[in-house]
Amino acid sequence: MASSSIHVKVSGVLQDHIQQHIGEDGLYENASDYIRALIRRDLQTRDEAWDGLQKELAPAMRADDSEFVVVSAEDVIRRNKRR
Numbered sequence: 001m002a003s004s005s006i007h008v009k010v011s012g013v014l015q016d017h018i019q020q021h022i023g024e025d026g027l028y029e030n031a032s033d034y035i036r037a038l039i040r041r042d043l044q045t046r047d048e049a050w051d052g053l054q055k056e057l058a059p060a061m062r063a064d065d066s067e068f069v070v071v072s073a074e075d076v077i078r079r080n081k082r083r
Helices: 012-021 030-062 074-083
Strands: none
Touching: 012 030
């Protein structure tokens, strides 16, 4: 896999936050390691969310059309206001 560089400028609170996570007192050797870890975590979270959604929707995807009930947008709004 080819490697490429992306340059990002951060300052203020963002820079302070990064500094807390790198070096002798941090978990990461440098800012690049920290940013890569954040991206990996973001990808994992996205994948877990997608897997959860698919699992939740699976029964509906297998259901027969006769099991579904037609509702209007107003029905949904009314139902949600009661919650």
